[in-house]
Amino acid sequence: MSAVIKAAGTAASRPLRHVRMSGVDLEVWSQGSGRDLLILHAGDGPAHDAPYLDALSKRYRVIMPSHPGFGGSSLPEFMNSVDDLAYFYLDFIESQGLRDYVLAGFSFGAWIACEIAIRSKAGLAGLILVDALGAKFEGPRKREILDLFSYPQYEQARLIYHEAERQEPDYRGWDDDALTRLARNHASFALFAWSPTLHCPKLKHRLHRITVPTHILWGAEDRVVPPDYGRRFAAAIPDSTFKLIDGAGHYPQVERAAEFVREVEAFTASLPGAAQKTIAR
């Protein structure tokens, strides 16, 4: 495993390509066949070697871009807001010709996914939000989202994961390129989400515009955004369902990968056109 590949959490054989569009040299990981499943990664960057990706790519054409400023994607100077990312991804969706696709986002990626779905449901069959950030439901004195930026990057895992063995990653074996990429992810995360802290005050007033079927998954042990916060999201999105995943923190797709994959499969199977899509591929 080379340094750069390790930085992106990518096995050497995996299909990474670059797409030049809207001023960004975009790194895109894509694998499998079936219904298009566009995945938006969390604020710590893409992890291409995650077991859930392997499992999903047996049933779907999984597409996971590295957000501008993350992984191997460039960052144009003008981009500094989640709005910018949402509009960029609308360009991407259009340029890739995605139809009847399912959009899934984790944490920060779920926030971006909401911003996309609010703006356009063209081609969008369903939305999966996993431990989303981005909305503020309470008043100014109540912090609803843990301020990840008040902790060093090397302590993020302690806040994100429920399982103790995941909480202290050892970076000593990583080379400089790998760690530089990881550090850049964290800086870009802050660029987009530093203030207001990990949210947009407007989002809660716009969530009603998400009218596609939406499945909200939440780690029962999430300490970044606890389950009650997730239930507020579900209440604000009209056609949504909410499911807790036991034994998981902020990243249930990592800590309970099999259950996460089952939930994705059950949800997508319930969407109109699911059968035809699978056959067509």
Place this chain on the structure above:
Amino acid sequence: MRCWYFSEQSYYPAWDQIPGNPKIVPPANLVQPEVAHRLLQQYLRECQFADELGMDIMVNEHHGTYTCMAVSCMLTLSALAACTKKARLLALGIPIVNRMDPFRIAEEIAYVDNLCGGRLDVGLIKGTPFEMYISNQNPASSAARYWEVWDLVQAALTHQDGPFSWESENFNYRYVNVIPRCYQQPHPPMWLTTASTRTAPEAAKRDCVLAITALARVARESFPIYRKTYLEIHKRPAPLDRFAYLANVAVAADEATARERANKLLKFAETSERIEQRYLNPPGALMPADNVRFLRARSTVNHRERTRPDGTPMSNPPTAEDQRANDVLFWGTPDQVFEQIRSFYESVGGFGNLLVQMGGTMTHGELRDGITLFAKRVMPRLRELTGDKVAA
């Protein structure tokens, strides 16, 4: 050489009551208002005293910390403008990355410059990273914002024939129009600080004073870069007054007393370093190489040297001897202090400004004595050292 008296205006009586981190999170109720009042008045009197003895004066600001009660350079300088007579007054500086309103910065500069009759020098600095947690300004875009604020403040002070507008991603103004304009035309001498060598070329291009704060290695590396760039851009050698170094100074009539004062002064740095690591490095504030090191070590460290110049590890916390070896703290009798400064001066190719930090837990009496000894027995010799030299 100009010598600028400086103290952090700390609330040191609470240092021992705060169990850990003295910044961002300690409760404010450890401040006794009558003690804060007494200390702030005392700090102003010490500046007045330095003025009377021919020193110039530097002030700074920090936020949410027991190590510095001054929350605005310009507030302190307004008071000093009214109660000092000759001293030049240096703000070092205004943390422009953390300030939301550059127009207000320009207005305050012009106001104070008029109030003090053109005795103002102004440093526009990045500020300490931990304070981005207080200002909430984005650390990941701070570098770009920094130079934009520089440009905007300078434009606001220089442009005097009616308003102009400024419309950018970061700042939007319909009418930028600073009234009164500055006493010094078009504006006071401008300074900046840096803890790395990267800023030196830009400082030289902008013809502003490059100040290095208690990092001798950075001074040794940055000053030559500045000189080289300055010569290339301006086609003349950089004047000595474009270079400044901030050092801690503890001076007394005898060495034993000076050591006591040095130890009291070091209490400031020791307290300051009690800040929790998690606030030292907001994401995007430091360079990738720093973050790589922190990730690997699972630890965040500040810029302070960990060894003496010869590689010998320093004590933790560093002793007065350690910091003297590193040219961070000059201490001893006036003769000893002069010799230490002279030696350092020569090692960096000279500088025209020495920023003389005193304070820590020193008493008012100790500070008056230290200021007197420095102003009367060290400063004249430093002026002789630079003499008529204006260029390095």
